[in-house]
Amino acid sequence: xxxxxxxxxxxxxxxxxxxxxxxxxxxxxxxxxxxxxxxxxxxxxxxxxxxxxxxxxxxxxxxxxxxxxxxxxxxxxxxxxxxxxxxxxxxxxxxxxxxxxxxxxxxxxxxxxxxxxxxxxxxxxxxxxxxxxxxxxxxxxxxxx
Amino acid sequence: xxxxxxxxxxxxxxxxxxxxxxxxxxxxxxxxxxxxxxxxxxxxxxxxxxxxxxxxxxxxxxxxxxxxxxxxxxxxxxxxxxxxxxxxxxxxxxxxxxxxxxxxxxxxxxxxxxxxxxxxxxxxxxxxxxxxxxxxx
Numbered sequence: 001x002x003x004x005x006x007x008x009x010x011x012x013x014x015x016x017x018x019x020x021x022x023x024x025x026x027x028x029x030x031x032x033x034x035x036x037x038x039x040x041x042x043x044x045x046x047x048x049x050x051x052x053x054x055x056x057x058x059x060x061x062x063x064x065x066x067x068x069x070x071x072x073x074x075x076x077x078x079x080x081x082x083x084x085x086x087x088x089x090x091x092x093x094x095x096x097x098x099x100x101x102x103x104x105x106x107x108x109x110x111x112x113x114x115x116x117x118x119x120x121x122x123x124x125x126x127x128x129x130x131x132x133x134x135x136x137x138x139x140x141x142x143x144x145x
Numbered sequence: 146x147x148x149x150x151x152x153x154x155x156x157x158x159x160x161x162x163x164x165x166x167x168x169x170x171x172x173x174x175x176x177x178x179x180x181x182x183x184x185x186x187x188x189x190x191x192x193x194x195x196x197x198x199x200x201x202x203x204x205x206x207x208x209x210x211x212x213x214x215x216x217x218x219x220x221x222x223x224x225x226x227x228x229x230x231x232x233x234x235x236x237x238x239x240x241x242x243x244x245x246x247x248x249x250x251x252x253x254x255x256x257x258x259x260x261x262x263x264x265x266x267x268x269x270x271x272x273x274x275x276x277x278x279x280x281x282x
Contacts, residue, residue, distance in 0.1 A: 021204030028208065045208045046184050053180075053201075106197040111181030118185070 006030060006068040012055045014081065017105065020056040023064040024049035027075065034068060037142050044073055047119040047137050050112045051077035057102050058082065059132065072121070073139040083129040091117065146171050146256060148213055148236060151192065154250050155240040157215060160227050162236025169212050169236065175259045176217075176248045180205050187211065188259045194247050198222035203229045211235065218243045 008030055010023040028045040036044075048064060055062040059081025067074045084090045091113050098108025117123055122138035149166040152159060159166065173191040177183050183193060183205055194215045195202060203226055206214055213236040216222060221239055230237050240247055252258075265272040 018200065021201060021208070025204065025207060042189065042209060049204070049208045050181065050184065105199050105201060106178055106180040106195075107201075109179040109181040111179070111185050115181055115185045 005070070006034065006066065008066040010064045010066075012052055012062045012064055012077075012079070014056060014058075014060045014062070014079070016056060020053060021049060023052045027064065027066045030066060031068070031073070036068075036073070040073070040139060040142060043119040044075060044137075044139050047116045047139075048075050048077070050116050051075070051135050051137065053107060054112055054133075054135075055079045055081075057098055057107060062132070072141055075137045075139075077135040077137070078132065079134075080132040083131055083133055084125070084127040085129050087125060087127060146254065148192070148238075150254075151215070151251065151256075152238055154254055155215060155238065155242055155247055157238035157240040160216075160222070160237040160239055161231040162213065162234065165213075165234065165236045171212060172257065173259050174248065174251050174256050176244050178244070184209060186259055191259055194244055194251075196220050196244060198226060200226050200229055202226075203233065203235060206230070206235050207233050213238065215240055215247065217247050 010026055012023050013019060024045055027048045028041060031041045031044060052064055055077060059079035062079025065076040089095050093114045094110040096108040096110035102108050116137060120137045121140045124136040127133040147167060148169040148171055151171060152166055171192045173188050174194060175183060175187040175191050176194040178196050180201060187209055189210050190212045192213050193211050194217055196217050198216060198220050202214060215238040217240055219241045227237060261273060263272050
């Protein structure tokens with residue numbers, strides 16, 4: 001196991017729309033400081049932001065954990081909350097269970113998980129109803145030219 | 146096209162980032178009121194036209210490196226949102242024109258969308274080659 005170069009753990013509060021996005025913003029800034037490729041940073045930032053918004057919208061509380069090591073970048077989004085009853089449906093573009101209040105803010109397009117899938121090289125979702133959800137996202141470094 | 150020209154075309158008020166308008170070159174535009182669609186389909190350094198005025202739109206702009214935001218149909222964001230954008234150096238413009246009209250004005254002026262798609266042959270097929278820059282046809 002490679003020793004991680006960076007490990008950053010950021011708590012995320014459910015239903016706090018003022019702070020929402022701060023974790024993803026910190027992840028992005030950390031990767032920029034490390035001099036990571038900007039196209040890769042964009043993919044990590046989008047996936048992390050979507051995952052963070054899922055915690056804010058759907059869960060009670062959670063955290064985002066960034067780990068950067070020699071093999072690649074891993075972002076873990078873990079929450080305590082209601083979980084996802086039908087994961088296959090949740091992965092379908094356009095499907096959303098977000099409230100009208102959340103939709104009025106521009107979220108709930110049903111593109112969150114499909115968008116995360118598009119941005120990641122590896123995605124694993126472990127969810128249990130009324131317990132919570134754990135999303136593991138991995139990103140490879142671009143092949144050396 | 147410089148952001149300054151876009152401001153003139155839309156007769157837009159500058160809410161923040163006045164000093165950046167002459168520097169920033171806009172190549173692509175995205176018009177949307179859905180954050181996930183913006184995250185999913187917008188290319189780097191594009192300009193967003195939207196009716197969303199909550200703080201999350203600035204976060205979104207930060208995440209995907211938008212070059213600025215134009216608020217349409219006269220929807221002015223709160224001072225907190227304007228301050229947040231100022232700190233992140235994201236110019237904000239405000240136009241009275243609705244989204245469709247704003248997009249139409251800019252499309253006619255030759256600006257491209259993020260999809261790279263356009264209709265050709267009188268609408269018979271979708272062309273996947275981007276329009277040449279400056280084409281006002």
